[in-house]
Amino acid sequence: MKNLIKTFRKQSFSRRYAPHQLDAPLLALENVSVRYGTGTVLENISFELSPGDGVAVVGPNGAGKTTLFQVIAGITDPFEGVVRISGHEPGGHTCIAYVPQRSQVDWSFPATVADVVMMGRINKMGPFLWPQADDWEMVRRSLKFVDLIDYSQRQISELSGGEQQRMFIARALAQEAELMLLDEPLNGLDVPAQESILSILETLRNREVTFMISMHDLRLAAGQFNQVMLLNKILLGLGSPEEVFTRDLLIKAYRGHLHFVEGEFDTLAVGDDCCEGDYHELA
């Protein structure tokens, strides 16, 4: 009887969505523009992604990287154009996970790591329902995947930057997201922490999880991802690093804030004024 009631509640209350259209691309943007007030943040963006794509999104500050993610996640509405997730509008799906910048989160919030990861399961439960055994199992597996299982009962403020970011990836996993949007997850992390996140993303990509990750480090983007996107209000390029990170396109993206330095081993150094004095090298 108890189970019957539970099933009834899950079926009648949990938010139902149209099934994915199998022939449609996982993510498709058609002529998407976003405006805040009188300013244009994104202009005429069109592209498609297939399952298992992993794209590094680069561009100067204010290029619209975060806005692009918000439009895809359905948090911001486009001024023009359409976003389709497996053939449907983003509002109809919860298979997208938006991994926020660490600075956007109140780390003094009274929650453990497991509590935060459990938040990804909320839509799998109906209203008035508490986490079930299968939800906790999913949380445990997600934490294990990002190597945080020993930290599950820690207060979130006790985590290092890299661990905080991994916790959010675990939450996206618990959400069973097919598309993850990671907003500058590598910012402020040391090299080992960055590497552990990159290796987690690589494993995810092999499991057909699609993700977009915004970052500033052009060399890292070129070295770690076989697809990169160069963005500055308009979509300047999407493809392999060789196709996209050309001198012409980089100048278009970074305008006057760019220095090319011919170094030994034919290295181009690209100075991006968003990280003053910090020269990103591009092989």
Added chain:
Amino acid sequence: MNLLDLILNPLQYSFMVRGLSAAVLTGTVCAVVGVYVVIRGMAFFGDALAHSILPGVAIGYLLTGGSREPLFWWGTGTAVIVSLAIGAVSRGAKIKEDTAIGIIFAGMFALGIAIISTVKSYTVDLTHFLFGDVLGVSGSQLITIASFSAVILLLVIGFYKEFLVLTFDPTLAATLRIPKRVFEYLQLVLIALAIAVSFQAVGVALMVAMLVTPAAAAYLLTKRLPVMMIMAAVIASASGVIGLYFSYYVNVVSGPAIVLTATLFFILAWTYKILQVKIRQGREVRETR
């Protein structure tokens, strides 16, 4: 007289029993709702909302010829309307939220006092409105308090997940399609209801202490939200009971006695936290040597 007598003696008066029940109920409700007030930094909103119900109560008081029973409904109505009004005003971005709250707060409070002052013997009633009169709670009022407390607690527990996500990470709430505005207004209404329920017990001037103090003490002692809610409720209930006994034996007004006890609990929690940090630091220093 032994300790048991000290505890049992006041209970022979039915007004004490009703007062204790009301103090525990309202303390629990305010503390649980207050957890979100503390986490979201809405203490000023809570204080303002409590003061703003005064004109509603005052009008009810005039229209019903000084009867206490209907005041609850007048208070509830005003609290809900004002909470939604503050929510709507702070949405129109011209004025900063705390400024908007300040304007509504002072204006409504002044209006309330102005209305009450038209009654000749207004000081006694005004004191009750400002500082509460938990020992004056009648049987039927207690039933109303209990039913409303139950509704508030059910809503907090029922929508726990939604409130949690919305408070911690509004972006996640948006991607999970949780109707943000509905729950934001619901949260304001819950705070309003908690205030209306507690009006009789602590009055408008000290209400913010019931919302904030037990929750803040609990915040220092735990790292999980559900535990924080339970601890806050326990601290608030204990403050209600201890405060009332204190008021009975020392002949202090009940509302301030309850609030002072809660403040004492906060100081204890705060001291404990500081000692804990000091001890941990000391241990770390020793370990690194």
